[in-house]
Amino acid sequence: xxxxxxxxxxxxxxxxxxxxxxxxxxxxxxxxxxxxxxxxxxxxxxxxxxxxxxxxxxxxxxxxxxxxxxxxxxxxxxxxxxxxxxxxxxxxxxxxxxxxxxxxxxxxxxxxxxxxxxxxxxxxxxxxxxxxxxxxxxxxxxxxxxxxxxx
Amino acid sequence: xxxxxxxxxxxxxxxxxxxxxxxxxxxxxxxxxxxxxxxxxxxxxxxxxxxxxxxxxxxxxxxxxxxxxxxxxxxxxxxxxxxxxxxxxxxxxxxxxxxxxxxxxxxxxxxxxxxxxxxxxxxxxxxxxxxxxxxxxxxxxxxxxxxxxxxxxxxxxxxxxxxxxxxxxxxxxxxxxxxxxxxxxxxxxxxxxxxxxxxxxxxxxxxxxxxxxxxxxxxxxxxxxxxxxxxxxxxxxxxxxxxxxxxxxxxxxxxxxxxxxxxxxxxxxxxxxxxxxxxxxxxxxxxxxxxxxxxxxxxxxxxxxxxxxxxxxxxxxxxxx
Numbered sequence: 157x158x159x160x161x162x163x164x165x166x167x168x169x170x171x172x173x174x175x176x177x178x179x180x181x182x183x184x185x186x187x188x189x190x191x192x193x194x195x196x197x198x199x200x201x202x203x204x205x206x207x208x209x210x211x212x213x214x215x216x217x218x219x220x221x222x223x224x225x226x227x228x229x230x231x232x233x234x235x236x237x238x239x240x241x242x243x244x245x246x247x248x249x250x251x252x253x254x255x256x257x258x259x260x261x262x263x264x265x266x267x268x269x270x271x272x273x274x275x276x277x278x279x280x281x282x283x284x285x286x287x288x289x290x291x292x293x294x295x296x297x298x299x300x301x302x303x304x305x306x307x
Numbered sequence: 308x309x310x311x312x313x314x315x316x317x318x319x320x321x322x323x324x325x326x327x328x329x330x331x332x333x334x335x336x337x338x339x340x341x342x343x344x345x346x347x348x349x350x351x352x353x354x355x356x357x358x359x360x361x362x363x364x365x366x367x368x369x370x371x372x373x374x375x376x377x378x379x380x381x382x383x384x385x386x387x388x389x390x391x392x393x394x395x396x397x398x399x400x401x402x403x404x405x406x407x408x409x410x411x412x413x414x415x416x417x418x419x420x421x422x423x424x425x426x427x428x429x430x431x432x433x434x435x436x437x438x439x440x441x442x443x444x445x446x447x448x449x450x451x452x453x454x455x456x457x458x459x460x461x462x463x464x465x466x467x468x469x470x471x472x473x474x475x476x477x478x479x480x481x482x483x484x485x486x487x488x489x490x491x492x493x494x495x496x497x498x499x500x501x502x503x504x505x506x507x508x509x510x511x512x513x514x515x516x517x518x519x520x521x522x523x524x525x526x527x528x529x530x531x532x533x534x535x536x537x538x539x540x541x542x543x544x545x546x547x548x549x550x551x552x553x554x555x556x557x558x559x560x561x562x563x564x565x566x567x568x569x570x571x572x573x574x575x576x577x578x579x580x581x582x583x584x585x586x587x588x589x590x591x592x593x594x595x596x597x598x599x600x601x602x603x604x605x606x607x608x609x610x611x612x613x614x615x616x617x618x619x620x621x622x623x624x625x626x627x628x
Binding site: 270 | 412413546548552565570571574583585586587588591594596598600607609
């Protein structure tokens with residue numbers, strides 16, 4: 157198996173069997189260690205100094221010692237991200253279309269502009285609902301604002 | 308003295324009978340027992356009602372010694388509202404500034420009597436599943452989940468007292484598994500007295516008591532030029548009134564639909580001059596509102612159901628040309 161790993165690294169293994177070796181190397185602790193060791197040996201032989209055994213620890217240390225930049229990145233305005241602009245454009249388009257649809261509904265209904273109930277809770281209907289609908293444990297526990305609005 | 312003793316004996320027997328039934332495996336039996344217990348037992352307790360940012364402690368005294376149900380409900384937090392009920396007739400006393408308004412209502416399905424006596428209605432719309440055991444307010448509770456079979460209603464999680472059967476806690480859950488409304492006993496005791504001293508409102512002699520006038524229902528007002536078709540599955544019409552409302556020139560028709568647990572109101576009224584039409588959707592706690600204008604009529608749907616249900620009921624209304 158170790159031979160096969162070596163062969164895979166040297167690009168001498170057939171494409172069909174390389175997937176199996178890869179999976180095996182990932183699944184087996186000993187084989188993955190073997191994979192890492194062979195790479196380390198290879199790096200050492202090529203004189204590549206980065207891939208030492210404690211590479212991960214050193215990298216983390218470097219990251220730790222890196223100063224954290226807290227200043228806002230004013231020099232990179234978000235205009236540079238075109239995705240954001242396209243999202244904003246689609247949101248605006250959707251808003252415009254829904255506004256148009258609402259406007260049309262209004263025109264067919266009445267001349268006076270309708271009230272959006274989201275802005276003005278129809279509490280008189282809520283009270284009527286609570287007075288007649290049987291399944292309503294809230295009806296005797298109305299928030300003060302609603303009982304007072306019935307004045 | 309004899310009667311009190313008899314009552315004690317009866318109460319004991321009742322609780323034994325309830326405890327004896329090994330109904331823990333069947334969730335529907337647990338719920339059936341909870342529905343019966345809430346109406347047949349005599350109990351006193353304090354529960355907390357919670358919906359969104361609102362939480363209120365409520366004291367309930369409920370008595371039933373074979374002569375019907377009597378209950379006294381007092382809101383302990385905030386404005387001291389209280390309600391006295393006999394059978395399904397409820398009288399509510401709510402202080403408002405210098406006055407106390409007395410309202411008469413039909414009340415049913417109030418916690419802990421949330422569940423209808425007839426389970427068949429809700430079996431069509433919900434699936435029941437037995438859960439674990441949890442302690443609520445010092446009592447051992449059996450968890451029962453009631454999951455909606457479709458997206459037209461909320462789900463429920465109930466805790467039923469393992470001894471008395473009574474609901475100890477109830478949580479309404481939406482499709483995202485978020486609690487919408489919750490009621491839970493902090494303390495609960497069974498009563499074994501027939502003393503009815505508690506059955507009166509806490510009258511404040513310094514205030515005027517005013518009976519709220521409800522406009523009489525007039526069947527001649529009903530001009531049924533509309534039809535409601537294609538209601539969300541399981542919802543049936545349980546009430547309909549048409550009445551004149553102060554400040555409105557045309558009568559308002561109010562229909563109530565229910566699936567056995569959740570209730571939705573539908574209001575239909577012709578748009579008259581000077582009336583600002585309402586449109587759109589909004590939510591307050593578990594209650595969803597949907598307003599639309601159809602053929603010169605204001606349609607308003609209000610109910611403790613998901614948004615899909617209120618909008619579907621609104622779109623089910625059509626007018627005869």
